[in-house]
Amino acid sequence: MALLCVSAFFSGSETGMMSLNRYRLKHQRKKSSGARRAAKLLATPDKLISLILVGNNAVNILAAIMANALAVIYVGEVAGPWVATAVLTIMMLVFSEVTPKTIAAQNPEWVAFKASHILRPLSQILAPLVWAINKLTNSIIRLLGFDPEKGQDDALDTEELRTVVDASGHKISGDHQNMLKGLLDLETVTIEDIMIPRAEIQGINLDDPIELIVEKLITSNFTRTPLYQGDINNWVGVFHVRKLNHLLRGESVTHSALKRFAEEPYFIPESTSLANQLINFKESRQHFAAVVDEYGEVQGLVTLEDILEEIVGDFTDTGIAEQNEIEPLTNHNYRIAGVASIRDINKATGWALPKDGPKTLNGLALEQLESIPEGNVCFVIGGYRFTTLSIQGNMIEQFEARALQHSSDEE
Incomplete structure (x- = not known):
């Protein structure tokens, strides 16, 4: 029974050591001596496995010899080996394999840290034998076409x-x-995916009368407003609305005064990842940028807040507007605005609409239909069915959508 217990120790140690969470172990090394001992043993897994198997096999062979000898004495030379094999197999499976390995798999840290007290000195005692076995096994591994020196990539x-x-x-x-x-x-999402598109930019055209400009600035819902001259591509600067108070209290508000108080425009390419742009905003101390394509045409704008909202969620009530764009109906149906972005739709519904093409549902539909429909139509993209509800000019304003999987389930 003592040999079975020793065999159980080696079996449980092997499972416990190999089941350790490597990342948790790195953290526990700072405060646990058992974790440090286990980490040192796992630093050379080939030696650890050889050590455990040497001990386990030696004990099992010794147990088999003793069981056979006892069976011959009590049962006889003919039946003894058969009885010893049957009894020892059952006892080893139950007491030395399944039970200790199950406990170790459920409690790997407790078993591994306790076992390291014995395995650590045992590895020093049996070091020559383990070294010789590793040399032999490494040679065989090389003959089989594998690299015995290859380490485990934990990244x-x-x-x-x-x-x-x-x-x-x-x-x-x-x-x-x-x-x-x-x-x-942040690494996979680009500025193009989250920017306010060009058609929705609420900027100030300096060619407009100054009275109209002042009214727009006073009623603006935004802290910063882009200033452009004639065409949206011709940005003059970015005007901070709070500076309007200084102009209204002091000098008269004129086009030249607005230009003088405006900040320099900051342009970024639409293909920039959010991670890189977050760093760029920090280094340049900017909060507001115009997004341009490869030809230098303004495609939209993005703010530091837009990027931060991708991490922490909406700061303001902009989420209400997104909910209005994607309105859940009964039976897994949704009413979706054509201007809704594909990313917002996927996030709100859990769907997997393609994100590598058009960024809005209207763009995705027009790409699928290859023309602007004259009346309401129904079409399928991937596993999702869309029905147009309203079309205005060259844009589909509203859709009704559902996943086909839910349709087939209900049928």
Whole structure:
């Protein structure tokens, strides 16, 4: 029974050591001596495995010899080996394999840290034997075409990190999980995906009468407003609305005064990732930028707040406007505005509409239809069915949409 217990120790140690969470182990090394011992053993996994298997196999072979000898004495030379094999197999499976390995798999840290007290000195005692076995096995591994020196790559890519965040469960709150996933998205999402499109820019045309300009500035819902001359591509500057108070109290408001108090326009390419632009905003101490394409044409604008909202969620009531663009109906149906972005639709519905083409639902529909429909039509994109509800000029204003999977489930 003592040999079975020793065998159980080696079996449980192997499972416990190999089941340790490497990232948690790195953190625990700072405050746990057991974690430091386990980390040193795992630094050379080939030696650790050889050590455990040497001990386990030696004990199992010794147990088999003793069981066979006892069975011959009590049962006889003919039946003894068969009885010993049957009894020892069952006992080893139950007491030395399944039970200790199950406990170790459920409690890897407790088992591994406790076992390291014995495995650490044992590795020093059996070092010559382990070295010889490793040399032999490494030679065989090379003959089979593998590299015995190849280390384990513990680095995680973005999607694997996202899985880790999702698997954190109750240890990280839902809001914090969303923030972490928002940070991971910064590398893959570009300015073009989140910018306010050109058609929705509420700028000030300096060719307009000064009275109209002042009225627009007073009623503006935004802190900063772009100033342009004649054409939206000809940005003159960015005017901070609070400076209007200085102009109204002091000198008269004129076109030249607006230009003088305006900040220099800041231009960025639409293909810039959010991660890079966040750094650029910090280094340039800017909060507001015009987004241009490869030809220098203004395609939209983006603010520092827009990028931060991708991480922490909406600061203001802009989320209400997005909800109005994507309105849930009964039976998994949605009424969606044509100007709604594909990213917002996917986030609100959990769908997977293609994001590598047009950025709005209207653009995606026109790409699919290849023309502006004269009347309401129904079409399918991927696994989603869309029906146009209203068309105004060269734009589809409203859609009704649903996932085909839900349609087939109800049928």
